[in-house]
Amino acid sequence: MNRKINIAEIKLTEEEIEAAVRVLRSGSLRQGKECAAFEEEFAKKVGTKYAITCSSGSAALHLAYMSFLEPCDEVLVPSFSFIATASMVCMAGGKPIFCDVDSETFLIDLKDAEKKITPRTKAIAPVHLFGNPCDIDQIKAFAKKYGVIIVWDAAQAHGATYKGKDIGSFDEFVCYSFYPTKNMFVGEGGIVCTNNLEFAEKLHYMRTHGQTDKYYHTILGLNYRMTDVEAAIGREMLKRLDSMLHIRRRNAALLTEGLAEIPGITPQKLTPNTEHAWHQYGVLVDPEEFGCDKDTLLQRLQEKGIASGIAYPRGLHQQPVFKKMYGKQQLPVSEHIATRVLNLPVHHGLSVSDVEYIVDAVKECRRY
Ligand SMILES: Cc1ncc(COP(=O)(O)O)c(C=O)c1O
Incomplete structure (x- = not known):
């Protein structure tokens, strides 16, 4: 279910x-x-x-x-x-x-x-x-x-x-x-x-x-x-920030481990010597390798009851307000990430079995 x-x-x-x-x-x-x-x-x-x-x-x-x-x-x-x-x-x-x-x-x-x-x-x-x-x-x-x-x-x-x-x-x-x-x-x-x-x-x-x-x-x-x-x-x-972070970090580690074998899914790389706060678990979806693009993956996860997100669908320089103010600009990496990024749930309300369910769902979406 x-x-x-x-x-x-x-x-x-x-x-x-x-x-x-x-x-x-x-x-x-x-x-x-x-x-x-x-x-x-x-x-x-x-x-x-x-x-x-x-x-x-x-x-x-x-x-x-x-x-x-x-x-x-x-x-x-x-x-x-x-x-x-x-x-x-x-x-x-x-x-x-x-x-x-x-x-x-x-x-x-x-x-x-x-x-x-x-x-x-x-x-x-x-x-x-x-x-x-x-x-x-x-x-x-x-x-x-x-x-x-x-x-x-x-x-x-x-x-x-x-x-x-x-x-x-x-x-x-x-x-x-x-x-x-x-x-x-x-x-x-x-x-x-x-x-x-x-x-x-x-x-x-x-x-x-x-x-x-x-x-x-x-x-x-x-x-x-x-x-x-x-x-x-x-x-x-x-008072509970540390315990919430502890759960986010556990969930992120489980996601990283579970997603590692899935072709076409590349998680955000961690900066050395740091502890990530895992507000978002961001991955890049390669449509060719994965078999569908991030929007389709989002839709398929939704059908399985998993809300994912797309932060952000465009670079700031591509926002209409800034294009109007400063003209057209090109920033290839930001634009590339915006076409592939998907955010999976990683928050402190997720149990281990929820995270396993998310990993399995991503795998199934690939074989859809
Ligand atoms: C990177 C970043 N900067 C600034 C803000 C602005 O925060 P607020 O929504 O509390 O005004 C946000 C909130 O979404 C954010 O994600």
């Missing part, structure tokens, strides 16, 4: 629901004590000095970019990512410069980024895509060489590590999302981690209209606050 397997597990535990209800009962619905405590606990968990909660992962990126970008400054972004990686650069007055990605890790290709450096390059925004950490030392060396700021897009990478250190501990900005489907989820929410006091203070004020004193505004900002209800859920969920 067919099972019903979702692409993400977004149920809250009783403790998380109780934490939210406790705040609702208290009548303190706005940003307050819970947000402050969540910031302190999240910062401690990832090993950074400061953490600033906000209303989404997009808000986290926007705040980071707003804090240092000047009009027409350029930011190097990987083209194979979610829209916010690049659109928040535009919203902060800058220009995203689309870079290609590595064909195996799907992460920003520094050789391509290097070709795109100009006197206007102000920052680089590497994405730890699907939870696969970038080679942080290489990117830090690149940033130092060209004098650019790093905005890590860690929306998908809660709990990922690089050389034994949490990816949230690295300068200057590390931006997370708590959107449902992410490794940690509170409804809508985000957080920016930084070790830089000056940036931390700026972000702190910017998320509340640049208010440095009651009705006294020294910089421009927005209302990007998180509420205490979401923060209370986040505080509770932080």
